Amino acid sequence: GAVVSQHPSRVICKSGTSVKIECRSLDFQATTMFWYRQFPKQSLMLMATSNEGSKATYEQGVEKDKFLINHASLTLSTLTVTSAHPEDSSFYICSAVSTGPAGNSPLHFGNGTRLTVT
Amino acid sequence: AQKITQTQPGMFVQEKEAVTLDCTYDTSDPSYGLFWYKQPSSGEMIFLIYQGSYDQQNATEGRYSLNFQKARKSANLVISASQLGDSAMYFCAMRPNNQFYFGTGTSLTVIP
Numbered sequence: 001g002a003v004v005s006q007h008p009s010r011v012i013c014k015s016g017t018s019v020k021i022e023c024r025s026l027d028f029q030a031t032t033m034f035w036y037r038q039f040p041k042q043s044l045m046l047m048a049t050s051n052e053g054s055k056a057t058y059e060q061g062v063e064k065d066k067f068l069i070n071h072a073s074l075t076l077s078t079l080t081v082t083s084a085h086p087e088d089s090s091f092y093i094c095s096a097v098s099t100g101p102a103g104n105s106p107l108h109f110g111n112g113t114r115l116t117v118t
Numbered sequence: 119a120q121k122i123t124q125t126q127p128g129m130f131v132q133e134k135e136a137v138t139l140d141c142t143y144d145t146s147d148p149s150y151g152l153f154w155y156k157q158p159s160s161g162e163m164i165f166l167i168y169q170g171s172y173d174q175q176n177a178t179e180g181r182y183s184l185n186f187q188k189a190r191k192s193a194n195l196v197i198s199a200s201q202l203g204d205s206a207m208y209f210c211a212m213r214p215n216n217q218f219y220f221g222t223g224t225s226l227t228v229i230p
Contacts (some may be wrong), residue, residue: 041225043222043223107153107163107213
């Protein structure tokens with residue numbers, strides 16, 4: 001089955017520093033990757049959609065200068081939380097979908113990154 | 119507008135019993151996919167089952183089955199013979215194009 005690897009799984013950083021989270025599709029090419037944020041006991045909140053070789057599309061209310069997304073290849077997307085603050089502490093999860101007609105490919109998720117900003 | 123609704127924030131089921139988790143959706147796209155995911159307390163999202171909008175038969179995967187009623191725009195997940203390890207959050211999702219839309223989730227607790 002399709003595997004998406006996300007690293008790191010946990011990270012603790014100091015306020016003001018930047019954190020990079022990597023998301024890799026291991027056995028398929030992901031033309032599109034999605035980045036979600038999840039608060040405790042809530043659903044996934046889509047932050048941005050990342051297409052290989054183009055700029056990410058951010059959802060309303062998500063600061064693109066704070067959450068930098070790069071999708072440099074068909075197997076790698078990165079999310080960098082810049083100048084992190086305690087309110088950025090959350091669970092971040094990436095997902096990828098392989099090419100194919102609309103509707104018939106599931107979204108494959110990484111295991112998520114729990115970010116704690118002190 | 120695309121919309122996914124899960125009306126059950128929490129559900130309880132006795133071990134070995136069956137349970138149905140509700141999901142309704144709304145889309146104007148004629149072609150779409152419906153998915154269910156399980157999220158245990160560890161956080162990973164586990165893909166469970168898929169139903170295509172043109173599929174004539176309800177999807178089944180082991181103890182999971184999807185009760186797809188297209189006219190009612192519902193895609194309920196049925197878990198048979200519940201196990202303690204089934205306790206988790208369950209999310210319904212819809213993919214009408216290259217976007218995925220998630221419901222708010224249902225927390226399932228299996229009682230021994």
